[in-house]
Amino acid sequence: MVVAASKKTWTPFISSAPGKAILFGEHAVVYGKPAVAASVDMRAYALVTPRHDGLMHLVFPDISVDTVIRSSDIPSKEQTEVLLHPGDVAELLPPSLLKPEGAGRTAVMTFMFLCSALLTQQHREQGFSICVRSLLPVGAGLGSSAAFNIALASALLRLNGLVDRADSTEERELVNKWAFKGEQVAHGTPSGIDNSVATFGGFLQYTKGTAPVQLGSAHYLRVLICDTRVPKSTKALVAGVRVLRDAHPDAIDSVMDAIGSISLTAARMFRNARTPADALQNHLADAVRLNHALLVALGVSHPSLERVRDVAAAHSMPAKLTGAGGGGCALALIPPSATDGDIESVIRELSVEGIRCYPTVIGGCGVKITDAIAGKSVVAWLERKNMTGNLCSISNNDFALAIARFASMPSADFGAI
Numbered sequence: 001m002v003v004a005a006s007k008k009t010w011t012p013f014i015s016s017a018p019g020k021a022i023l024f025g026e027h028a029v030v031y032g033k034p035a036v037a038a039s040v041d042m043r044a045y046a047l048v049t050p051r052h053d054g055l056m057h058l059v060f061p062d063i064s065v066d067t068v069i070r071s072s073d074i075p076s077k078e079q080t081e082v083l084l085h086p087g088d089v090a091e092l093l094p095p096s097l098l099k100p101e102g103a104g105r106t107a108v109m110t111f112m113f114l115c116s117a118l119l120t121q122q123h124r125e126q127g128f129s130i131c132v133r134s135l136l137p138v139g140a141g142l143g144s145s146a147a148f149n150i151a152l153a154s155a156l157l158r159l160n161g162l163v164d165r166a167d168s169t170e171e172r173e174l175v176n177k178w179a180f181k182g183e184q185v186a187h188g189t190p191s192g193i194d195n196s197v198a199t200f201g202g203f204l205q206y207t208k209g210t211a212p213v214q215l216g217s218a219h220y221l222r223v224l225i226c227d228t229r230v231p232k233s234t235k236a237l238v239a240g241v242r243v244l245r246d247a248h249p250d251a252i253d254s255v256m257d258a259i260g261s262i263s264l265t266a267a268r269m270f271r272n273a274r275t276p277a278d279a280l281q282n283h284l285a286d287a288v289r290l291n292h293a294l295l296v297a298l299g300v301s302h303p304s305l306e307r308v309r310d311v312a313a314a315h316s317m318p319a320k321l322t323g324a325g326g327g328g329c330a331l332a333l334i335p336p337s338a339t340d341g342d343i344e345s346v347i348r349e350l351s352v353e354g355i356r357c358y359p360t361v362i363g364g365c366g367v368k369i370t371d372a373i374a375g376k377s378v379v380a381w382l383e384r385k386n387m388t389g390n391l392c393s394i395s396n397n398d399f400a401l402a403i404a405r406f407a408s409m410p411s412a413d414f415g416a417i
């Protein structure tokens with residue numbers, strides 16, 4: 001099963017993981033109701049290439065990180081094992097590596113924690129370069145953090161030989177466990193839902209305090225993710241709903257019950273691999289409209305989200321806010337009858353107002369490790385693209401297209417990589 005660890009030499013590979021979106025049940029989940037989340041096939045990709053100078057070269061262009069780390073900077077396994085919380089790794093790092101508060105600091109801390117726990121002596125001595133590119137907007141509630149952590153954790157597990165292609169349940173559970181620790185470094189006390197959806201892919205039902213339930217990945221839906229780019233505070237929005245509930249407990253509890261039953265019915269349909277695609281699509285269209293209306297009743301929508309809903313609805317695409325609301329992202333279902341022209345019209349109309357739309361699919365595959373693309377090794381692919389060892393010189397979209405073209409697949413199937 002496992003190859004990399006025992007080998008003295010190894011060849012470049014790419015690990016990748018998708019983002020996530022809450023499909024149904026945000027806010028109600030805080031009150032113990034079920035929610036349904038799905039993988040969003042906009043992925044983070046980590047390209048890992050060997051070095052022979054004992055240095056780890058971290059290149060995260062999306063967040064302007066380009067740092068060289070010596071193996072002596074990495075805390076020992078014994079040191080991080082005794083930390084009360086993975087986030088305390090900061091105490092063990094040389095001050096020169098601790099960047100100012102922000103995305104770069106979090107990403108480097110996560111890398112150091114995971115290296116400390118997972119990197120073998122051989123790989124510390126040899127060194128490697130890791131370049132992460134992501135098609136997910138950072139900090140927009142689409143799980144860019146979990147996708148990054150999974151790409152990182154699976155890459156390091158592959159290096160030390162505990163994971164090969166990350167395609168078995170056993171391997172995925174291991175990746176999920178370590179990605180969750182990465183999430184703890186970044187977020188303190190995450191629920192674990194983002195990393196679970198992104199590791200396993202497909203659809204997942206979750207209820208506070210219980211283990212997430214995999215709903216399988218038999219269904220694959222086209223959606224338009226619309227990032228309003230209006231900043232939001234999940235904490236403030238959750239607190240606002242709490243105030244409303246305190247004032248109107250019966251009414252708000254009824255809203256929460258209604259949202260919970262929308263999630264449950266959708267979960268049942270996703271779980272059944274034989275649910276016909278058109279029945280699923282029709283049911284989800286109503287469920288999306290209903291769930292959004294109930295979120296409006298909770299006071300968590302925003303004019304920008306209503307604008308997405310109106311423009312998408314005018315092109316027969318039902319839309320709802322996803323996540324906490326108050327800005328952030330909305331998700332519009334693209335029915336099979338929608339033409340490319342319909343999709344482009346929605347994207348164009350919304351882009352004029354500063355809203356960025358990403359056509360993608362939900363329910364696609366989770367973590368993946370690729371060392372061959374369309375039958376050719378990653379090395380051959382890099383050589384052909386004239387970018388050996390360096391994924392950083394091209395834009396994210398060009399990167400996506402380069403892989404998709406090389407693999408001769410439509411970008412909608414990009415998740416296959």
Ligand SMILES: Nc1ncnc2c1ncn2[C@@H]1O[C@H](COP(=O)(O)OP(=O)(O)O)[C@@H](O)[C@H]1O
Pocket residue numbers: 044060061062063102103104106107132133134137138139140141142143144145146148186
């Ligand atoms: N492309 C990327 N490259 C490096 N780090 C990333 C990337 N995307 C996300 N991250 C990490 O995840 C963090 C974003 O987490 P968060 O604000 O919770 O956003 P999201 O809601 O998208 O998960 C960043 O601060 C960074 O540490």
Ligand SMILES: C[C@@](O)(CCOP(=O)(O)O)CC(=O)O
Pocket residue numbers: 025026027028029030141142234238322323324325328
């Ligand atoms: C509103 C809520 O249900 C989801 C928040 O989602 P996000 O922070 O927008 O990814 C809060 C929660 O579940 O903790």
